[in-house]
Amino acid sequence: MVQQALDRIADSPGETTSQGSAQTAAQQRNRVRHTPAGAGPAYWGFAGLMTFLVTGEHTGGAFFLAEISVAPGAGTAPHIHSREDESFQLLEGSLTLQVGGNTITASAGDFVFLPRGLAHSFKNTAQGSAKALVLTTPAGLEGFFAEVFEPALDRSATPPPPSRELIARAQAASQRYGLELLPRA
Numbered sequence: 001m002v003q004q005a006l007d008r009i010a011d012s013p014g015e016t017t018s019q020g021s022a023q024t025a026a027q028q029r030n031r032v033r034h035t036p037a038g039a040g041p042a043y044w045g046f047a048g049l050m051t052f053l054v055t056g057e058h059t060g061g062a063f064f065l066a067e068i069s070v071a072p073g074a075g076t077a078p079h080i081h082s083r084e085d086e087s088f089q090l091l092e093g094s095l096t097l098q099v100g101g102n103t104i105t106a107s108a109g110d111f112v113f114l115p116r117g118l119a120h121s122f123k124n125t126a127q128g129s130a131k132a133l134v135l136t137t138p139a140g141l142e143g144f145f146a147e148v149f150e151p152a153l154d155r156s157a158t159p160p161p162p163s164r165e166l167i168a169r170a171q172a173a174s175q176r177y178g179l180e181l182l183p184r185a
Contacts, residue, residue: 033058043149046076046166047122048129048159050149056139064139070095070130071159075123081116083178084136088112088122093130097122119182144170144177 035053042051049069056064070093078098088095094107099120106112114120124130136142148169150160174181 031058038155041146042152042155043145044152044160045145045149046074046162046170047124048074049152049155050134050145051152051155052142052145053133055142059139061139063135063137064142066134066142066145067091068132068134070122070124070132072124072127072129074159076121077184078119078121078182079174080119080180080182081114081136081141081178082180083116084138084141085116086114086120087135087137088114089133089135091131091133093124093128094126095122095130095132096125121184141177141179144173144179147173 033054040052042049044050047068047070051067053065053067054063056062075095088097088106088111090106090108090110090112092108094105097104097106097112097114097120099114100118104112105125148166150166171181
């Protein structure tokens with residue numbers, strides 16, 4: 001029987017591993033990850049709360065998975081990923097996505113795949129909050145979020161509106177992460 005190591009993400013901005021950070025990508029891919037509900041680093045961003053569930057550090061760079069909670073009226077400005085494909089699995093509520101010249105309204109249970117290179121944005125146009133899993137492949141975009149977004153010290157707080165500082169950090173960091181930020185329509 002093959003024995004695998006188990007890592008658990010601590011409920012703090014820092015993450016813990018049993019072997020430290022000197023592991024190879026192959027070693028990380030072969031580790032079981034468990035992120036308890038309410039754990040994992042969390043950040044306030046343009047659309048609301050983003051909680052990291054597993055990062056490229058843990059998947060050998062294969063993918064990054066986060067949960068987002070989007071308040072009514074919140075969303076992202078149009079942008080283009082040059083390096084990652086992005087997928088959304090709606091868990092609660094609905095999101096309206098603008099992709100190229102098309103509009104997609106995704107509701108709980110729906111899945112949306114967005115290949116890299118497409119201009120897109122999303123907004124919660126419903127009355128209640130929306131929750132989704134967001135998968136980017138390959139990993140790497142989590143570095144942008146950790147650098148630009150504000151750590152969420154109180155996950156139950158009302159989401160702060162995007163500040164000028166947040167927008168300036170996003171504009172400064174976007175090129176390093178292969179993102180093109182477009183003006184709102």
